[in-house]
Structure formats: structure tokens, C-alpha cells
Amino acid sequence: MIEKLHAKPDIYRIEVTLPHNPLQYLNSYVIKGKTRNLVIDTGFNLPICRSDLCGGLQALQVDLRRTDLFLTHLHADHTGLVHLFSQAGCPIYMQGDDYDFLAAAESGEVWRNAEERFMREGMPATDIQTQFSNYARAYSPRVDFRVHRVHHGQRLRLADEELYVIHTPGHTKGQCCLYLPQQEILFTSDHILFDITPNIQIWSNMSNALEEYLKSLQALRDLPVAAALPGHRKGRSSIKERIQELRRHHGQRLEEVMRLIRLYPGSTAFDIAGQMAWSMRGLSWSAFPPTQKWFALGEALAHIEYLVQHGEIRKIKDSRQYRYE
Numbered sequence: 583m584i585e586k587l588h589a590k591p592d593i594y595r596i597e598v599t600l601p602h603n604p605l606q607y608l609n610s611y612v613i614k615g616k617t618r619n620l621v622i623d624t625g626f627n628l629p630i631c632r633s634d635l636c637g638g639l640q641a642l643q644v645d646l647r648r649t650d651l652f653l654t655h656l657h658a659d660h661t662g663l664v665h666l667f668s669q670a671g672c673p674i675y676m677q678g679d680d681y682d683f684l685a686a687a688e689s690g691e692v693w694r695n696a697e698e699r700f701m702r703e704g705m706p707a708t709d710i711q712t713q714f715s716n717y718a719r720a721y722s723p724r725v726d727f728r729v730h731r732v733h734h735g736q737r738l739r740l741a742d743e744e745l746y747v748i749h750t751p752g753h754t755k756g757q758c759c760l761y762l763p764q765q766e767i768l769f770t771s772d773h774i775l776f777d778i779t780p781n782i783q784i785w786s787n788m789s790n791a792l793e794e795y796l797k798s799l800q801a802l803r804d805l806p807v808a809a810a811l812p813g814h815r816k817g818r819s820s821i822k823e824r825i826q827e828l829r830r831h832h833g834q835r836l837e838e839v840m841r842l843i844r845l846y847p848g849s850t851a852f853d854i855a856g857q858m859a860w861s862m863r864g865l866s867w868s869a870f871p872p873t874q875k876w877f878a879l880g881e882a883l884a885h886i887e888y889l890v891q892h893g894e895i896r897k898i899k900d901s902r903q904y905r906y907e
Contacts, residue, residue, distance in 0.1 A: 680756025704850025752795025
């Protein structure tokens with residue numbers, strides 16, 4: 583599906599299907615200029631995603647020889663089809679921390695470290711083994727492309743428009759939003775979603791991802807926004823209310839984790855995640871797909887790490903596992 587969102591500049595949303603994924607689809611945005619075009623994010627490296635994206639670009643008569651690509655962050659649903667653009671010679675823009683992490687992940691070391699950490703946090707080995715087919719791993723691109731590294735506050739001239747890079751770490755270390763100041767349009771990527779809550783995980787290159795995320799939300803609070811265009815689902819005409827909702831949500835999550843640790847001192851993070859409330863259509867924790875358990879544990883850990891670093895709880899290390907009290 584293609585939807586026109588704005589005129590002068592002409593901005594379109596291409597809906598890219600994400601099969602077997604609770605996110606349902608990615609919003610790939612296209613800004614059409616008189617001399618050049620801009621595409622924001624791509625979809626998984628899967629045939630159905632390629633069909634949706636390429637079909638949309640063809641329908642919009644986007645000439646890749648006159649097109650730039652901006653990757654908002656490293657996740658495979660945003661970067662998976664980057665090779666379509668690199669092979670066409672398109673300039674590619676991305677924040678450097680995420681590019682470096684993506685390159686490191688290709689060697690397998692990042693995944694091995696994550697698997698070891700999650701096992702120490704109480705995740706069963708049988709669940710960890712299923713992550714070899716995790717779509718974040720299976721559908722990621724090969725890092726055989728180069729990028730123009732962007733930074734916070736950088737002004738870019740793309741699609742004949744002036745856009746500003748806003749670095750919003752939290753969802754990933756290199757997560758960025760793009761801002762059209764004249765039109766007050768903000769491409770929020772996965773930093774601010776409206777129908778669902780962005781997943782905040784632990785990261786080896788961020789010591790406190792949740793704190794970074796909350797700071798990044800606060801930094802956008804006073805930005806003039808007439809249209810907020812997210813990486814998934816529908817957008818809104820304002821972000822202030824949603825920022826308050828997201829901050830409140832994480833405050834409630836922190837209280838929930840604190841309550842569970844007081845009730846069950848000495849629990850592993852996996853134990854705590856299994857007691858937390860999740861929006862999984864009534865499924866019990868034991869019935870969660872292993873991939874969703876992986877993300878749930880990562881999110882529980884982001885809140886646990888926040889509490890540890892703020893001195894609210896203690897992390898106890900024994901010979902095999904980490905426990906919290």
C-alpha cells in the first residue's frame with residue numbers, strides 16, 4: 583500500500599509487510615524532490631519485503647540513480663534491503679555507532695555474547711538455541727556497504743529539502759529521527775511509536791539503555807511537530823502527549839519490577855520477566871514464542887539495569903547466574 587502524506591514536498595509512505603512479526607509492517611518513507619529523492623528505511627531482507635518496497639518505488643517512479651537512503655537504526659526490519667540501494671550506487675546515511683554494531687554482529691561475536699549474557703540471566707539453553715533463526719539475525723543485511731556517518735544536529739540537504747538529524751539513543755545506540763523544520767514534520771522511526779510501545783533492550787554498547795531512552799524522549803518534548811511519522815503503524819499530529827504516555831509506561835514498568843523483586847528476592851531476570859504483564863493476546867509466559875521471550879527478557883533487563891544503577895536493587899553474581907534483590 584502507498585499513501586501520500588504531504589505535498590510540497592511530496593512525502594509518501596510505502597507499507598512493507600513484515601511476515602510472522604507482531605509489528606505487522608514497516609513504514610518506508612519517500613520524499614520526492616525535483617532533482618533527487620530520499621528513501622527512509624527498507625524492510626527485512628525477504629522476498630515479500632523486496633516486492634512491497636520495489637513495487638512502491640516503481641509506482642512512484644523513483645529513479646534509484648537519483649536517490650539517497652537514510653537508515654534510522656540498525657534493526658533488520660529497517661536495514662535489510664540496503665543492498666538494493668548500495669548496488670545502485672545510492673549514497674547511504676546512518677549513525678556511526680549503529681553501523682559499527684551491525685558490522686560487528688556479522689562476525690557472530692555480538693550474538694555469542696548476547697546468548698551467554700541471557701543464559702546468565704536465567705534463560706534456558708533450549709530457548710536460546712532457537713535464536714539462530716531469530717529474524718533480527720536471519721534477515722539482516724551483509725555489511726558490504728559504506729555509509730555517510732551522521733551526527734546529532736547535522737543539517738542534510740536531501741530530496742531538495744533541508745533536514746536535521748536528531749540522535750535519540752535508547753531503542754538502539756544510534757537510533758536517529760529526521761526533522762523537516764519548515765514543515766515541522768518529524769520522522770520518529772522506532773523512537774516514538776503510537777499504537778505500540780517501542781522495545782527497549784539491553785545493549786553491550788549502552789550501559790543504561792532505558793535512561794538514554796527517557797532522556798531522548800525528554801529532549802524532543804518542546805520540538806514543534808505538526809506531523810509525526812513513525813517506523814510502524816500510524817502517526818499523529820503531535821508527540822507531547824505520547825512522550826508523557828511513554829514516560830509514564832516506563833515508570834509503571836519500573837514499579838512493577840521493583841514489586842516483583844521484593845516479592846521474589848533472589849530471582850533471575852528471566853524469572854522476573856515471566857511474572858511481568860505482557861500484551862500477548864492472553865498467552866501465558868510458557869506459551870510465548872521463544873523469540874518473544876528473548877525480547878521480553880531484554881526489556882525486563884533494561885528496567886532491571888536502570889534500577890541497579892540507581893541503587894534501588896542489587897545484582898548478585900554466583901558461579902552460574904545473576905540474581906536480583
